Amino acid sequence: MTATTVHPLNVPITAHGEQLTELEVRRPTTKEVRTIKALPYTLSENSMPVVEPDVVCKYIAVCAGIPQSSVEQLDLADLNALAWILIGFFMTPASTPPSA
Template identity: 65%
Template sequence: MAVSDPIKLNSPIQAHGEEITELTLRRPTTQEARAIKALPYKIDADEAVSLDLDVAAKYIAVCAAVPPSSVNQLDLADLNSLAWVVAGFFMTPASKPSTT
């Protein structure tokens, strides 16, 4: 399972009764994506990609194993960075296809 490098937060948050200064995101599973029922990004008519922050926040909670209330404490810059990491999981395959 793909996992991001630890992402240092600009401002610490509280999760599970502890102060958190960095988060590591794991790749969501297909089952989790189906349960959330949305992608963390939208593709506009001009093919520009934009984040859906509400959906991305749900993925951050699941993939970082923190409660949604902890996601709500994130600095906006941290939310943006984490949301793009989550979106990246959907835009790249988990593994490279075999060329043999």
């Protein structure tokens, strides 16, 4: 997965006094994960990821560079899509190590 993903919003939101029709979400850093103190998912009994909405909203604010009040404006379909984008960052390495 790339270091950033652009998600076109189904419903525009306002952030920093501007209307946004898309969000560019970047991969969180280890420091940000430690600051938030939680992953955006838990694992179900069958080891499938389950979205943690409160935590996902914190990551959206940090990784998209928007205030939490703007996160609260997200349409549910956009929130769901952004949640899985963020979870994807945790499920795939940032890059493949070079082979010897």
